[in-house]
Amino acid sequence: MTTTTHAPASVPAAIHPAYDPTPSIPRLITELVQEDFWARYAQVRGDAPHFDADYLANRKRTALLLRAVIADIVALAAPGNTAAAADAASAANAVRSGDWRLQLPAEAARTWLRDQYLEWQHSEAPHPPNCPGGCRGSGLVMQAQIWQDDGVAVHAEPSDCLRGEEPDPHGPDCRCHGDGRRWNAERREYALCDIYTPNPAYEPPQPVASDDPWSTGPYRDERPF
Structure with missing residues (x-):
């Protein structure tokens, strides 16, 4: 016996989505x-x-x-x-x-x-006028988005002001390999890696075994004294 369930033609949208996107x-x-x-x-x-x-x-x-x-x-x-x-x-x-x-x-x-x-x-001045990030209260600063292969920035866009903090680093398993920039071979330029996206196929480098009798592990640790 097969039971068939009839779903509504359209699912009503949430009346009030909480946060989209969710803040960090x-x-x-x-x-x-x-x-x-x-x-x-x-x-x-x-x-x-x-x-x-x-x-x-x-x-x-x-x-x-x-x-x-x-x-x-x-x-x-x-x-x-x-x-x-x-x-x-x-x-x-x-x-x-x-x-x-x-x-x-x-x-x-x-x-x-x-x-x-x-x-x-979305207010005109979400940050204080003396914001350490230099946005003067606007909450936005100009940030380089594209670089030439020699490292010279060629394009910048308004980005969220981080209040003087450095951007959070990306790990070595990110698609940018931790550099924060991705290489575009077709255009021969770097583009900003704006989202940390771990690669599930990433394999961390394996430690090299040591034959040093003073070593305390496979990472070629220093001698204990």
Whole structure:
């Protein structure tokens, strides 16, 4: 006996996708730490009254916002973890408290948070005007994308500002072999490897066995003394 199931002709799209694409938590932590530093710096120095009030308020709010987004992403990764969901909702309501808004139930608070994060991402100045990355608040910097075979950059495009941090390195198993650039033999030029993509067929180099009696392993270690 064959049972036939009839699926609906079209599956309705999600009413509110959480994060697309999902933000990088290490990058969020970098931005959170820097925003929190700028918000507290004037207080520690004791000259907060000389800072623009909106500047300090924006730094404090952004730090709370990014903290809540991190908590929300962690909760989304573990749907059955009610404690993580509660933490995310509390963090979202902390942002609302800073905005002098009423508190919301857990799911409503997290939905509101995602809208706020999207709004922050697309704002005219998501980063502070004195951003260490040199974007002057725009959140974008010009980054080389294509290089000649002699290493001279020939094309650049606007890219996300990393707030002065170096890009995360790619491993040797990436399609760029860890260089961060991919060689195009047809065009005889290098292109930026923007996404770390591990190659499942990659085989790490095998250690060379040593016949040194003082060696402590197959990696030709130094003598113990």
